[in-house]
Amino acid sequence: MLIRKRSTIAVLMVLALSLMICSSAFAADKVIKIGALFPLTGPAAVSGQNCVNSVLAAADVINKANPDINAPLAAKEGLLNGYKIEIVKADHQGKPDVAKSEAERLYNQEKVFAVIGSYNSSATKPASAVAERAKKIFMCGCSSSAALTERDYKYFFRHAPTDAIESKEFVEYIEYLNKEKKAGIKTLGLIYENTEFGKHAAEEAHKAAKHSGLKVVADVPFNNGATNLNSEVQTLKAANPDAVFGAALGGDYSLWVRTMKQVNWLPKIAINYCTGYQNPAVQKELAGDGDYFMGGMGYSPELAKTFMPEAIKIEKKYYTPRSNQPFDSDSIQEGVMLFVLAQAIEKAGSLDTEKVAQILRTEEFPSVMSLSGKVKFEPGGQNVHALSVITQIKDLDYKTVFPLKYQKAEPVFPMTPWDKR
């Protein structure tokens, strides 16, 4: 009896071992592993999950035959004559040290070809430093700190417009409002999370404001994950700037808007960087309190109808079933980076990192999920075609108000006061 039991265990172990060997062999043969490193827990978890879902949606478009989608690599199954993309998810919890160790694990243990990530600029920095040291590719979708592409890295590529680009655009918009609409905006207030992202955004806002003669009358940093922003908003209210630029992610954005309502104050216009403003889930949670705020965006369902019809198909087929909401301006850019990487691999014809990186550095890629329709990286890794428009939200609908080429609605300004909503 005992001998029979032992033999059964031995047979099962041998079977399990052979299965493992076979599956790893298959994996080695026909799979390209790509790491997706995002904050899956912590304060930015919702946005991180959306980013992962976007990457998974892009992988589905590449891996399956999608003749209905007019995008590179969509029509046939896989790439490089039969290779499939496998996404390996990893969580950095919004912490730079965890991002660094997870990037190392992805490259060294999981043997991923490249990593896509990492939402928080402060996490993207050390994670991409791991890639650069190991001469591995790091694709960054939406981290917006300008410092990321000022490091002269050779293996780092970023899709999103930087805070510098957005700050310039915000100021241009104010100049347009002053000139064409007699808005009389002369003073500016800044409220931002005291992190890599927020601090950089504020620095760029100062530079852009100085250039156009706007006077910064309030500079208010706050600690991200705050439970109370009362004193920060009171500081803004006391300075009473005509316009406010905000850089608050996820829950912090909701808290900021709600505190403005609590203290019954609004500037003439409030424009947001890549923040909670762009997240439809956050806007839904605000239940109308977020109306009339504005923000820079690279995607909205309304914009997509005219400029990115294929993105809507991808969204409906592969993204919304996972996320229960449309793409947002941040998450879509992570999917774009997988498309760009896959095109570079296909063009290289092999999984030679140097060859693929060289193609990424030199070639221009069509991109159905980018507002500009194309992606090209300059030295340092910044996408030269990075584009964002300014939208204003009303009833969960993001309407494009600037630049005029993309305008879908006249801006509502000054913002409708709280007691008249």
Place this chain on the structure above:
Amino acid sequence: MFKNKADKLWYGFIAVAFILPFVPGVIGGSFFGHVATMILLYAAMAQSWNIISGYCGQTSFGHSVFFGIGAYGAALAVVNFNSLPWYGAPLGMLAAAAVSVVISYPCFKLKGHYFAIATFAIVEIFNRLFMIWDTIGGALGLDYPILPDGWKNFSWSDTKNGYYLGALAIFILVFSVVRWIERHRMGYYLRAVREGQETAESLGVNSAVVKLSAMALSASLAALCGAFFAQYNYRVDPPMVMSLDMSMKFVLITILGGIGTFWGPFLGALVLIPLQEYTRAYLSHLGAGVDLMIFGLIIIIVMIKQPLGIMGLIRYFTKRKVAKGEGDA
């Protein structure tokens, strides 16, 4: 050669730990290498806290401040002064010791829980101060440039062997200091103050000097660990190193392992760090923080079943074995 069983265990452990990176495939660039390095680092951090809080009985929740000062010492030397971390680390240790004395002198006048509460506040003060101090990077922190690999820059790209040996050296230093304290007059003074400050003073112990010396020593060793942490992560910013979250790691590891014991901090790190790293690495893809839930659950179970930590558990089983042996006889 070895005076007793404790010596054998200590030197045996060092020998085995030292050999590991020379065994092919064990440390290298592996994830296990990262986990092993973190176990040694966090054990040394917890042991540095154990000096003031375990042996001397002054519960500090402010050790991330000293850890952070050490981290900034090394990072400033490399990033701002284009120098070597080898100069920054000792300066950070000295600065941490000095800061610890300055802030502890008034705080030690507080007794019991009030001292612990004061140390909580100190973390927040230093966190905010470093967040707005632009000369040292402020909220942006300090990012290391890419430097050539090797001991000179204490930086390696494709292997963890150097980091592992560095962490082992720090581990040996901190644990050796505690071994020395345990056997030295200082150790008796510390334990006397912990058991009853007034009684100790009536026997001629200068409790103020004893507590300040222990705090300075504890802070400087925590700072050394911080310098390593900055080198290991190529970056330092205030939330990374000077936070209540980081302070709690000092406390949690020691309490789980066994506060006021020599091996407690190591055992705490040996359980907590792999649990934290492996659950995150292999369960985080499930989303919704499953790894954190499992991590928290295990800590709760251990603390309910054995509040004296793993050392308490070991002692319990050792006593039972001895009692059983005597019963059998």
